[in-house]
Amino acid sequence: MNTWTKVLRYEMRNVLRARALLGYGLFFLAATTGLVRMGGGVERVLPSLSNLILLTVPLVSLVVTTVFLYEGRAFNELLLSQPVGRKELFRGLFMGLTLPLAGVFVVGTGLPLLASGGFSTAAGPVALTLGSGIALTAVFVALGFLVAFSVKEAARGLGVALLVWLGLTVVYDGVVLLASHNLSAYPLETPMLAAMILNPVDLARMVSLMAVDASVLMGYTGAVFQDFFGGWTGIVIATAALAGWVLLPYLGALRRFGRMDL
Amino acid sequence: MRIPLMPWVAVVLAGAPLPAQEIHVGPESHYRSIAAAVAAASPHDTIVVEAGRYLEGPIEIDRPLTLLGRPGAILDGEGQRELLVVGADSVTIEGMTLRNTGLSFTEDRAALRVEEARFCTIRSNRFEETFFGIYLANAGDCLVEDNVLEARAERETRAGNGIHLWYSTRITIEGNQVRGHRDGIYFEFVEDSLVRDNVSSHNLRYGLHFMFSDGCTYQSNAFVRNGAGVAVMYTSNVVMEENDFDENRGGAAFGLLLKEIRDSRIAFNRFRRNSVGVRMEGANRLVVEGNDFVANGWAVQVLANSDGSAFTANNFVGNSFDVSTNSRSTSSTFSGNYWDRYRGYDLNRDGVGDVPFRPVRLFSLVVEQNEPALVLQRSLLVQLLDLAEAVLPVLTPRGLADADPSLKPIDTPWRSL
Numbered sequence: 001m002n003t004w005t006k007v008l009r010y011e012m013r014n015v016l017r018a019r020a021l022l023g024y025g026l027f028f029l030a031a032t033t034g035l036v037r038m039g040g041g042v043e044r045v046l047p048s049l050s051n052l053i054l055l056t057v058p059l060v061s062l063v064v065t066t067v068f069l070y071e072g073r074a075f076n077e078l079l080l081s082q083p084v085g086r087k088e089l090f091r092g093l094f095m096g097l098t099l100p101l102a103g104v105f106v107v108g109t110g111l112p113l114l115a116s117g118g119f120s121t122a123a124g125p126v127a128l129t130l131g132s133g134i135a136l137t138a139v140f141v142a143l144g145f146l147v148a149f150s151v152k153e154a155a156r157g158l159g160v161a162l163l164v165w166l167g168l169t170v171v172y173d174g175v176v177l178l179a180s181h182n183l184s185a186y187p188l189e190t191p192m193l194a195a196m197i198l199n200p201v202d203l204a205r206m207v208s209l210m211a212v213d214a215s216v217l218m219g220y221t222g223a224v225f226q227d228f229f230g231g232w233t234g235i236v237i238a239t240a241a242l243a244g245w246v247l248l249p250y251l252g253a254l255r256r257f258g259r260m261d262l
Numbered sequence: 263m264r265i266p267l268m269p270w271v272a273v274v275l276a277g278a279p280l281p282a283q284e285i286h287v288g289p290e291s292h293y294r295s296i297a298a299a300v301a302a303a304s305p306h307d308t309i310v311v312e313a314g315r316y317l318e319g320p321i322e323i324d325r326p327l328t329l330l331g332r333p334g335a336i337l338d339g340e341g342q343r344e345l346l347v348v349g350a351d352s353v354t355i356e357g358m359t360l361r362n363t364g365l366s367f368t369e370d371r372a373a374l375r376v377e378e379a380r381f382c383t384i385r386s387n388r389f390e391e392t393f394f395g396i397y398l399a400n401a402g403d404c405l406v407e408d409n410v411l412e413a414r415a416e417r418e419t420r421a422g423n424g425i426h427l428w429y430s431t432r433i434t435i436e437g438n439q440v441r442g443h444r445d446g447i448y449f450e451f452v453e454d455s456l457v458r459d460n461v462s463s464h465n466l467r468y469g470l471h472f473m474f475s476d477g478c479t480y481q482s483n484a485f486v487r488n489g490a491g492v493a494v495m496y497t498s499n500v501v502m503e504e505n506d507f508d509e510n511r512g513g514a515a516f517g518l519l520l521k522e523i524r525d526s527r528i529a530f531n532r533f534r535r536n537s538v539g540v541r542m543e544g545a546n547r548l549v550v551e552g553n554d555f556v557a558n559g560w561a562v563q564v565l566a567n568s569d570g571s572a573f574t575a576n577n578f579v580g581n582s583f584d585v586s587t588n589s590r591s592t593s594s595t596f597s598g599n600y601w602d603r604y605r606g607y608d609l610n611r612d613g614v615g616d617v618p619f620r621p622v623r624l625f626s627l628v629v630e631q632n633e634p635a636l637v638l639q640r641s642l643l644v645q646l647l648d649l650a651e652a653v654l655p656v657l658t659p660r661g662l663a664d665a666d667p668s669l670k671p672i673d674t675p676w677r678s679l
Contacts, residue, residue: 170643170646
């Protein structure tokens, strides 16, 4: 067995034992069950669920990752004094955090949907919504690594993580809204599209928007987006952008971790 | 006084019409062409058209007749001409297949045209690849029933209407299926008519298009996937009930577009998955009640020039925007509707929310002015803005609120299905 899979197994066990993760899973389980129970069919459940995902998944992924990295730092240093490479440790830690977080999320949301059974007709939108949640998990775990290995102090690091979250979910959209309002005399469809692709939260939101708000997006503006996301180029670019949002912070964090003075 | 019997019998016999005759047309019958049979028929005869392909037309029916097509009786215009022209009262056309009129840019070429006639019945015919299908001009008291009209129009400028009415009164259009035309059903200057149980789908422009047609009733029709939905213009006293407006999507597509409509009633319809459910431009004093608005982009758009409409006991579920408007004040009232966005409470548990619901979101005003901002729909920022505006309304119209929103979905004909 590789060293990194050993690290992965240890880290996964460590993370899954945490109460926070249990709470995360139970939260999604309860929320999704509640949504399904309240009825209203796919029209009501999916939009609310995607709202919930966009709000909680980035925040929880980011906070859990940074907290675990700061808390486990002493043990990681101990591991590095053993014949364990930094790259291997890093990879093991990353997967060890991403897999449990994504897994708990999928189980928590998926079980109630499966149990209700009424969603087999909307398998595509459901898959898109869950997929966007998984992608967001990976992105924000990677961002959490970048933060934790860039800022030494735990309290400051956590603060920076919260700022990153706030920036990507609220401030960015505010800037986009303001800019689009000031430039509304120009054709903005393409720049807006680019702006949405450059932010992982917006990108995930667009993907689920395509699934649940299809009607409103069939207007003129919507047609531009529908064309883009409906076609293969759109899917390829969106996937590439999401992958980039995982890879760039991942590589950045790895670089910092590799050079860090422990 | 005794009245002798004999003179009375004589009077009755003299007044009785000759017994109606059946005239057969067919490849093996005495008459080979429909036109010849029509020329030979006496009033109120029945012409039975046997199976076969008849290449004739336009056939003018100038006396009261019944034209009864046997299965497989096809009248084909070979892309060249009109087929049947009815110019007499009490004509019945039934069971025929009319096909292939071709298109014309100089005339409204129709497969079946009724001109200045009354009491006609057009029943169970098929219309295939016709420019205009059924065309009634200056007609009255006619019944258009159970016909199927199918065309494959590709461009608006090269397409005609399925069922076209012009200056007609008391027409009943029932149980027809129209698809692939420019407008499925078209009314202009029509009065006191009834449109019921029809299915109009996949038409390039409107499923139903009517103008200047007072006092008409539209009931239990389905308008599905038409290029621009249904348009009702310049009319008063219209009743639209239990219709289904489904999946009319596009940049300028509306489930129901109301333009200059007065004193009309829109009740128990379902608007589902349309870009815009109902758009009201200069629509005054309408009663909108018991409708289901489900999963539309905009459920209702009320423009500033619309006055005094009442929205009562409708369901608004899963719409991206429930109500939008371009004005700061409105005289339309909303009461007793069910809104899935409502987050109020009900302390006395009477099923009515204790705080008013404001259906106009701040974000819908933003989008109204700046459409590309639509991509921020469901963003946390937008939800925060909406929340702030809901708590302290500054920009959205103050008067536009449902003072007694229902906490439970309201029973409508569609919800029990």
